[in-house]
Amino acid sequence: MERHEALEIVKKQLTEHRYQHTIGVMETAVELAKRYGADEKKAELAAIFHDYAKFRPKEEMKQIILEQNMPNDLLSYNTELWHAPVGAYLVQTEVGIQDEDILKAIRYHTSGRADMTLLEKIVYVADYIEPGRIFQGVEEVRALAQQDLDQALLQALKNTVQFLLKKNQPIYPDTIHTYNALIMKKK
Ligand code: DGI
Ligand code: FE
Ligand code: FE
Ligand code: FE
Secondary structure (H helix, E strand, O other): OOHHHHHHHHHOOOOHHHHHHHHHHHHHHHHHHHHHOOOHHHHHHHHHHOOOOOOOOHHHHHHHHHHOOOOHHHHHOOHHHOHHHHHHHHHHHHHOOOOHHHHHHHHOOOOOOOOOOHHHHHHHHHHHHOOOOOOOOHHHHHHHHHHOHHHHHHHHHHHHHHHHHHOOOOOOHHHHHHHHHHHHHHO
């Protein structure tokens, strides 16, 4: 699928603000794919569709999680987590993208998971550092992303976990597993 066709499809699903974010993630993901030798076309499509389900009603997302036998524990954690696996499902069924590498990069773009693929890491980090992002600590992750993708991913995860701890929010186990996998590999 061509970039312009994919963008046209996703634009209808998003607010203008979220669409601009998506453009930022797309450009950043393609840059990272070039730098780290991933498939640029897959990075582009995964980035374009990563937030496809962001504005679906919670009831619809909940129903899809149940009917499609997605991990049930998702339902007891923050609803923010839902649009990633539900997005992968809808991008497959509504848009017709069948490439598992792309679908997994969408599925795991919020929680992460242990042993992420290169493409999954690229979309996760691109989502975190795209030019429109302004949260605290983003500059450090941007700099790390030029040097070492795993270090950038680890720093983004640490920031996210810290952010959730500060807000007294639960942390989804996959997020902890991502952190553990990276920190244990480091040494
Ligand atoms: O959809 P975006 O806003 O572009 O970004 P995202 O899909 O990475 O969503 C991140 C949000 O999800 C962030 O504000 C924190 C929230 N969140 C809630 N619980 C968890 C979580 N993020 C992670 N990684 N792990 C959680 O347990
Ligand atoms: Fe997202
Ligand atoms: Fe993210
Ligand atoms: Fe996003």
